[in-house]
Amino acid sequence: MNLTRRLLVMVAGAVVLASCATAPKPAPQTAAPAPQAQATVPADLTAKLNQAKQMKAEIDQYGLASQVPDAYQQGSAALTAGEQALGTDNATARTKLDESIADFNKVLDAGKALLQTRQQQVASAKAAALAAKADRAVPDQYANAQSLEQQAAQKQSAGDYAAAYGLLGQAIDAYNQATSAANEKRAEAAQALKDAGTQIDQTKSKIETLQQGLKADEAQTGAAAGGGQ
Numbered sequence: 001m002n003l004t005r006r007l008l009v010m011v012a013g014a015v016v017l018a019s020c021a022t023a024p025k026p027a028p029q030t031a032a033p034a035p036q037a038q039a040t041v042p043a044d045l046t047a048k049l050n051q052a053k054q055m056k057a058e059i060d061q062y063g064l065a066s067q068v069p070d071a072y073q074q075g076s077a078a079l080t081a082g083e084q085a086l087g088t089d090n091a092t093a094r095t096k097l098d099e100s101i102a103d104f105n106k107v108l109d110a111g112k113a114l115l116q117t118r119q120q121q122v123a124s125a126k127a128a129a130l131a132a133k134a135d136r137a138v139p140d141q142y143a144n145a146q147s148l149e150q151q152a153a154q155k156q157s158a159g160d161y162a163a164a165y166g167l168l169g170q171a172i173d174a175y176n177q178a179t180s181a182a183n184e185k186r187a188e189a190a191q192a193l194k195d196a197g198t199q200i201d202q203t204k205s206k207i208e209t210l211q212q213g214l215k216a217d218e219a220q221t222g223a224a225a226g227g228g229q
Contacts, residue, residue, distance in 0.1 A: 045097065052100040056076065058163070059072060062165050128176075129176075129182070137181070137186065142175075144178075
């Protein structure tokens with residue numbers, strides 16, 4: 001092998017060794033993380049969540065939160081915490097939802113005391129409607145108010161104090177509206193009578209004027225006839 005060929009072989013070998021030394025090593029394969037199992041939510045916890053939400057909705061609808069503000073705020077916070085813990089920490093969720101329901105019950109129970117005040121207000125509004133003779137002037141409106149009052153009594157008997165409180169408020173409004181409508185009708189009737197009386201007086205005045213004119217004409221006719229004889 002001559003010198004030139006030997007040099008070429010040595011250069012080629014060096015190139016091969018250099019390429020092997022600098023070639024990047026393949027990255028090690030990492031296993032994909034195993035999917036975490038989704039915790040299940042027991043049916044009773046779902047029922048508790050729905051119950052707490054419904055209680056809060058009733059309290060908000062009828063404005064009962066102001067009666068026991070601390071219990072309402074605690075119940076709302078517990079409801080939020082319980083709902084957030086569902087599926088990840090069901091034990092905490094159960095505890096918080098139970099606390100929420102207990103706090104909301106305190107607020108709803110306070111509504112019982114408000115019923116007495118509302119019932120007195122209904123009685124006053126009903127008496128005013130009867131004094132205005134709304135039961136005869138606007139019987140449909142009066143009957144609607146009575147129906148709302150009866151529905152409230154049924155809800156109260158069933159222990160649904162929040163709904164009873166709301167219905168009593170509607171009954172008060174309905175009785176007041178019936179009273180206003182009856183008074184308006186009475187005012188219209190009085191105005192109609194007044195207008196009719198005015199027309200009658202005007203008619204009488206016109207008749208009297210006509211009669212006086214006829215008498216004057218008769219007198220003139222008689223005087224003219226006497227003067228001609």
